[in-house]
Amino acid sequence: MILGLDVGSTTCKYVLIDEEGRIVDKNYERHNTKQAEKVLEFLERLEKEHGFTPGRDRVYITGSGAGIIGEMLGARFVQEVVAVATAVEKLHPEVRFVSEIGGEDMKTIFFHGEGDRKTRQVFMQSACAGGTGAFIEKSARKLGIPPEKLSQMGYLGYQLHKVSSKCGIFAEADVNTLVKAGVPVEEIIASLFEAVVYQNLAILTKGNTPRPYVLLLGGPNLFFKGLQEAWRHHLTRLWEERNVPLPEGKEPQELIIVPENALYYAALGCAFTAQSEPEENGVYKGMDRLRWWVEEGQHQQKEKEGRKGLWKTKEELEEFRRVYEPQVFAYRNRKPYTGKIEEVVIGCDFGSTTAKAVCLSKNKEVLFSVYTLSKGNPIEDAKFLFREIKERIGDAKVLGVGITGYGKDLLKDIIGADAPIVETVAHAAAGLHFFPDADCICDVGGVDVKIIILRNGAVVDFRLNSQCSSGNGAFLQGVAERFGIPLEEIAERAFSARAMPTLTMGCGVFLQSDIVNQQRKGWNADEILAALCWVLPQNVWIYAGNITNFKEIGRKFILQGGTHRNLAVVKAQVDFLKSKIPDAEVVVHPYSGEAGAIGAALIALENWEKTGRTRFRGFETIETLEYKSTTSEDTVCRWCPIECRRTFIDVKLPGGKGRPWSKVPLPEGWVRIIVNNSCPKGLVEDKNELKAIKEEMEEVRRRFPNVAQFVHKEAFNTRVEV
Incomplete structure (x- = not known):
C-alpha cells in the first residue's frame, strides 16, 4: 500500500491506496500545533486497522510540516505544488486553472499546452495570511459567527464593501470600520469572500487569465458556500469581458469544479507520484523514531533552541501570584452594590471586540458594569447595554451619558450623549481617578494599543497603534482559538510551559509565519502561547510605542484594557518593565476592562456638574x-x-427633519448619520446640503462678527492720499 501524507499549517490529511490504486482510507483533522503527535496517531490507526506495514508499504509526504516527520518515517518528500499538480493532471486532464486555498497560504496553478508539452505555471502567497482560511475564520469569530453558520452564508445578492485583499492586518482594520458603521454581518462576510477571490484573480494570477476548466481546492473553497458563489460570479464575468472561448454545450457554471476530495489533492498527488517511481523509494521505516521524537527528542531540541518559560522558580511564580492575582481578578471578588440607586451617570465604551457600560454615582462610586461581546452592530450593542442598565436602575434618574470607543461617532447623536470622548482622554481620566500619581498608562485592547504618558496629572504624550494586530488581545485570542484553547485558559496554559520558542517582535503577519515555523520544530500550543505573552510587551512598548528611553517616562505604570485580565500577559509586562526600570511600580487597574467606560462617565459627570442638563434620549x-x-x-x-x-x-428619532431632497430620500422624523467617509466633506451629501451649511455659517458670522478680522480688513484697505 501507499500512504500519501499532507502535514499542513493547520491540518493533517492522509490518503491510503492499495496496489490497484483504490482509496482504502482517508482522513482530515486539525493538529492544533501538534503535527508529529497527529501523524503518529494516524499511523497507529493505519497499522492496526489496515495492516500498514514497515518495510513493505511506502510513505510519500508533503506540506509545511513534512521535513522532520518525513525523515523519521523514511518517507519520500514531494514539493506541495508538484503534488497538487500531479493529482490534478491525473484526475482532471481538462483543467487549465487551479486555485487552492489553505489554512495559511494560497496557490494558483496554470496549465498550458497539451500532452507531453503541457507546462505548469505556479504563483504562491505564503508570507501573509490575508485571504486564507485562517483569515476568514478569524474575522467570523470576531463577528460572533459560528463555523456551521459561516459555511452556509452567501455572496450573491448582498451589498459589497471595500475590504483590503492584499494584507490580513489592513483587512482586519477594514472589517472594524464596517462594524463601526453598523454594516450587517452578512454583508461583511460577503465582502470578505469578494476580497479573497479578488486577491486570487488580481494579485496571484499575475495578469494571466484563468481559462476553463477551473478547479477549486482546499478547505475554504469546499466548505464556504459564499466563496464558491463569488468564484462563479467573477470567473463568468471575466470570461465574458475577455472573450474567452467556452466548450460548446456547457454553461459557464459547469466549468468551475469543486471536487468531493478537494481537501486531499496534495495527499493524492503524493500517492500518485509514488506509483510512478521505483518501489524502493519511500519505504516505511515504522513509528519508533517518530514516537521517540514525540516523547523525548523534540523536548531535547527545544531545550537547546528555546528559552526558559515565563517563570524561573516556583517561588518566583507564587510570589507574583500573591501580589497580582488580587489585582487582575479584582472583578471576580467585587461584591454587587445593594443600596438604592436614585441618580446615575452612564459611561459607555463601544470597542472593536466588546461593548462595556458603567454606572457611577454622583460621588464617583462605581455602582455596576455591563459587558457584552460585540454583535457586529453598534446600535444593537447599545440596545443590549441600555436594556441591561434599565433593568438594574429601574426609575433612577440619569444625570448624563459619556461615550467613547470605535462606535462613538455613530452613536453619540442616537443615544444623546453629553460627552463623546476620544479614547486616550477617557482612559487617562480613568487611570488618574484611581492613581493620581501615575506616570504612564498602558491600555492593551482588542485591536489597538495606547500608551499615555503623564506629568503631574496631565497628558503630555501618547502613542497609538491602530493598524497592526501583533501586540493586542485579539491577536493572542485568535491564535489561542486556532489551537482550540478557550480565552480563560490562556494564562494557565502559558504558565504550564517550562520552555518557549523565540518569536520575532513586530508585524503580525511575520509573527504568524514565525508561529508556523515553530510548530514545524515541535513547539506545542502551550509553549507558543507563553512565547506570545512574552513578546507582547516588546510589541507594545518598542514596536507600537517606539519607546527607547524608559527612564524618561517615570516609574509608576498602570496596566489597563481587557488583555490585562490575562495573568500571563501581566507577568510578561511586569518582567519587561522591571528589566528596563528596576524600581518600577507596575499596577493593574481595578477595572481594567471597563476603564474606558469609567473615564467617559467621569467626564460626563463633570459636564452635568457644570450645566445641570443632559441630552440623553431615554x-x-x-x-x-x-x-x-x-x-x-x-x-x-x-x-x-x-x-x-x-x-x-438612517434612524427614526423624535424631531428628525428628514432629507426629502436626497438621492436616498429620508422622510420627516428620521435622522441620517453618514459613515465610512475619509474626510469631513464626506459628511455632506450634495450641493444643496453644502449650500444650507454655508448659509448657516454666514448667519452665525452675521450674528457674532469677528471684530479682529473686521479691524484687520479695514486697516489694510485704508487708502492714504499723498
Whole structure:
C-alpha cells in the first residue's frame, strides 16, 4: 500500500491506496500545533486497522510540516505544488486553472499546452495570511459567527464593501470600520469572500487569465458556500469581458469544479507520484523514531533552541501570584452594590471586540458594569447595554451619558450623549481617578494599543497603534482559538510551559509565519502561547510605542484594557518593565476592562456638574430604535476623485427633519448619520446640503462678527492720499 501524507499549517490529511490504486482510507483533522503527535496517531490507526506495514508499504509526504516527520518515517518528500499538480493532471486532464486555498497560504496553478508539452505555471502567497482560511475564520469569530453558520452564508445578492485583499492586518482594520458603521454581518462576510477571490484573480494570477476548466481546492473553497458563489460570479464575468472561448454545450457554471476530495489533492498527488517511481523509494521505516521524537527528542531540541518559560522558580511564580492575582481578578471578588440607586451617570465604551457600560454615582462610586461581546452592530450593542442598565436602575434618574470607543461617532447623536470622548482622554481620566500619581498608562485592547504618558496629572504624550494586530488581545485570542484553547485558559496554559520558542517582535503577519515555523520544530500550543505573552510587551512598548528611553517616562505604570485580565500577559509586562526600570511600580487597574467606560462617565459627570442638563434620549427611545443602512451608488461621495463608498445609517428619532431632497430620500422624523467617509466633506451629501451649511455659517458670522478680522480688513484697505 501507499500512504500519501499532507502535514499542513493547520491540518493533517492522509490518503491510503492499495496496489490497484483504490482509496482504502482517508482522513482530515486539525493538529492544533501538534503535527508529529497527529501523524503518529494516524499511523497507529493505519497499522492496526489496515495492516500498514514497515518495510513493505511506502510513505510519500508533503506540506509545511513534512521535513522532520518525513525523515523519521523514511518517507519520500514531494514539493506541495508538484503534488497538487500531479493529482490534478491525473484526475482532471481538462483543467487549465487551479486555485487552492489553505489554512495559511494560497496557490494558483496554470496549465498550458497539451500532452507531453503541457507546462505548469505556479504563483504562491505564503508570507501573509490575508485571504486564507485562517483569515476568514478569524474575522467570523470576531463577528460572533459560528463555523456551521459561516459555511452556509452567501455572496450573491448582498451589498459589497471595500475590504483590503492584499494584507490580513489592513483587512482586519477594514472589517472594524464596517462594524463601526453598523454594516450587517452578512454583508461583511460577503465582502470578505469578494476580497479573497479578488486577491486570487488580481494579485496571484499575475495578469494571466484563468481559462476553463477551473478547479477549486482546499478547505475554504469546499466548505464556504459564499466563496464558491463569488468564484462563479467573477470567473463568468471575466470570461465574458475577455472573450474567452467556452466548450460548446456547457454553461459557464459547469466549468468551475469543486471536487468531493478537494481537501486531499496534495495527499493524492503524493500517492500518485509514488506509483510512478521505483518501489524502493519511500519505504516505511515504522513509528519508533517518530514516537521517540514525540516523547523525548523534540523536548531535547527545544531545550537547546528555546528559552526558559515565563517563570524561573516556583517561588518566583507564587510570589507574583500573591501580589497580582488580587489585582487582575479584582472583578471576580467585587461584591454587587445593594443600596438604592436614585441618580446615575452612564459611561459607555463601544470597542472593536466588546461593548462595556458603567454606572457611577454622583460621588464617583462605581455602582455596576455591563459587558457584552460585540454583535457586529453598534446600535444593537447599545440596545443590549441600555436594556441591561434599565433593568438594574429601574426609575433612577440619569444625570448624563459619556461615550467613547470605535462606535462613538455613530452613536453619540442616537443615544444623546453629553460627552463623546476620544479614547486616550477617557482612559487617562480613568487611570488618574484611581492613581493620581501615575506616570504612564498602558491600555492593551482588542485591536489597538495606547500608551499615555503623564506629568503631574496631565497628558503630555501618547502613542497609538491602530493598524497592526501583533501586540493586542485579539491577536493572542485568535491564535489561542486556532489551537482550540478557550480565552480563560490562556494564562494557565502559558504558565504550564517550562520552555518557549523565540518569536520575532513586530508585524503580525511575520509573527504568524514565525508561529508556523515553530510548530514545524515541535513547539506545542502551550509553549507558543507563553512565547506570545512574552513578546507582547516588546510589541507594545518598542514596536507600537517606539519607546527607547524608559527612564524618561517615570516609574509608576498602570496596566489597563481587557488583555490585562490575562495573568500571563501581566507577568510578561511586569518582567519587561522591571528589566528596563528596576524600581518600577507596575499596577493593574481595578477595572481594567471597563476603564474606558469609567473615564467617559467621569467626564460626563463633570459636564452635568457644570450645566445641570443632559441630552440623553431615554431608555424607551433607544429600545424602540428603528434604523436602516444603505450603501449603494447613490451614497458614493463625489467631492474628490477617491469617491468613498459611504454608508447612510438612517434612524427614526423624535424631531428628525428628514432629507426629502436626497438621492436616498429620508422622510420627516428620521435622522441620517453618514459613515465610512475619509474626510469631513464626506459628511455632506450634495450641493444643496453644502449650500444650507454655508448659509448657516454666514448667519452665525452675521450674528457674532469677528471684530479682529473686521479691524484687520479695514486697516489694510485704508487708502492714504499723498
